Amino acid sequence: MINVLFLYPDLLNLYGDHGNVSAVEKYVKQCGVKIQIDKTDDIFSADLSKYHMIYLGSGTENSLDRALDLLMPKKDELKAFVEDGKMLLATGSAVELFGKFIETECDKTQAIGILGYSAHRDKKRRILSDCLFESELFEKKTLGFVNRCSEFYDTENPLFKVVFGAGHGKDSKNEGFVYKNFIATTLIGPILVRNPHVLEYVAAKLFEISGDKPKNEIALELQKRAYESAILELEKRASQK
Numbered sequence: 001m002i003n004v005l006f007l008y009p010d011l012l013n014l015y016g017d018h019g020n021v022s023a024v025e026k027y028v029k030q031c032g033v034k035i036q037i038d039k040t041d042d043i044f045s046a047d048l049s050k051y052h053m054i055y056l057g058s059g060t061e062n063s064l065d066r067a068l069d070l071l072m073p074k075k076d077e078l079k080a081f082v083e084d085g086k087m088l089l090a091t092g093s094a095v096e097l098f099g100k101f102i103e104t105e106c107d108k109t110q111a112i113g114i115l116g117y118s119a120h121r122d123k124k125r126r127i128l129s130d131c132l133f134e135s136e137l138f139e140k141k142t143l144g145f146v147n148r149c150s151e152f153y154d155t156e157n158p159l160f161k162v163v164f165g166a167g168h169g170k171d172s173k174n175e176g177f178v179y180k181n182f183i184a185t186t187l188i189g190p191i192l193v194r195n196p197h198v199l200e201y202v203a204a205k206l207f208e209i210s211g212d213k214p215k216n217e218i219a220l221e222l223q224k225r226a227y228e229s230a231i232l233e234l235e236k237r238a239s240q241k
Contacts, residue, residue, distance in 0.1 A: 001034045001035070001212070002210045003051045004025070004036065004038070004055065005040070005053070005055070006039040006055050007040065007041075007043060007055065007071075008056060008067050009039045009041070009057075010041055011041055011059060011066060011067055012058060012064070012067060012093075013058075013059065014057070014059055014092065014093075015057070015058050015188040017057030017091050018057060019190035019192070019193045020055060020089070020091060020191060020193070024053075024192065024203065027199055027203050027220075030216060031203065031207075031215065031217075031218055032214060032215030034212075043070060043074050044074075048081050052087065052206055052209045053087040053089065053202075054078075054081065054088045055089045055091075056094040056097065057090075057091050057092055057190075058092025058188060059093055059094065061121060067094075072110075078114070079112070079113070082181070082182045083180070086209060087183070087209060088181070089202065090183070090185075091184075091188060092187075092188045093186070095185065095186050096121075096150055097111055098112045098113075098114045098177075098184055099112075099113070099114075099116070099119055099177075100116050100117065101118040102118070102121065102150075103121065104121045104123075114179065114182055115177050115179055115182075117155050118152065119152055120151050121149050122149055122150075122151070123149050125149060126149050127146055127149070127166050129145070129146050129165040131143065131165030131166060131175070131187060132165060133159075133160035133161060133163060133165075133187075134163055135159055135160045135178075137178065138198060139197065140197045140231075141163060141231060142191070142195050143187075143194060143195060143231060144188060144189040144191050144195070145187065146166050146188065151168060152169065153168075153169070155168045155174055157179050158174035159176030159184070159185055161173055161174065162175055163235075163238055164235075164237060164238035181205055194226075196220040196223040196224050197227075199220070200220070
C-alpha cells in the first residue's frame with residue numbers, strides 16, 4: 001500500500017496542479033498496487049511517518065505565506081521525512097516554501113530550509129513562459145509552463161537545464177531542485193500529466209520506497225503521443241531562438 005499526503009489542496013489550488021496527485025493515483029492503481037490519498041489542510045492531524053510521499057502545489061503569494069506559517073512548526077519533521085528517503089514533490093509556487101528564505105522588497109522570511117536556495121518575489125514583474133528542460137533524472141526532455149513572480153538564488157542542486165524558456169532567474173540556465181527524493185519545480189501543466197516519463201519515474205520511486213511491486217505494465221500510449229506532439233512544437237520554437 002502506497003500512502004500519499006496531499007497538503008493544502010484547498011489553500012494551494014491553482015493551475016490544476018491537483019492533477020499531479022490524480023495522475024499518480026490512477027497510474028499506481030493501474031499497476032495493480034493499492035494507494036491511499038489523504039488530503040488535509042491541517043498538517044498537525046497527519047502522522048508524516050506513515051506516508052511515502054507528500055505533495056504540495058501552486059498557490060497565490062498570500063496563500064503561500066499562510067501555508068508557510070502552518071508548516072514551520074513541522075519543519076524538522078519535514079526535513080527528516082526527506083532525509084529518510086521519502087518523496088516530497090513541490091510544484092509551481094510551492095517551491096518557495098522549501099528553500100532557506102522568501103524575500104520581498106520589504107522583508108525576508110525564513111522558510112523550511114530543506115535546501116539553501118532563496119526566493120525573491122517581485123510583484124511588479126511576472127515570468128510567463130512555455131518551457132522545455134533537460135535533466136539527468138529523465139531520459140526525455142520535460143515540458144511545461146511557468147507563471148510566477150519569484151526568482152531563485154543560491155541555486156545548488158538544480159533539477160533541470162533550460163533548453164527553452166525561463167530558468168531560476170534572468171540569466172540562469174537551471175530550474176528546479178532535487179535532493180534525494182525531494183523534487184521541486186516551478187513547472188505547471190500539470191507536470192505529471194504532460195510528461196508521462198516523469199510520472200513513471202515518480203511511480204517507480206514510490207514502489208521502491210514502499211516495497212510494493214507493480215503487477216501490471218502500463219504503456220501510457222495516449223499520454224506519450226500527446227507529449228511527443230507538444231515536444232515537436234517546443235523544439236521547433238527552441239531552434240528558432
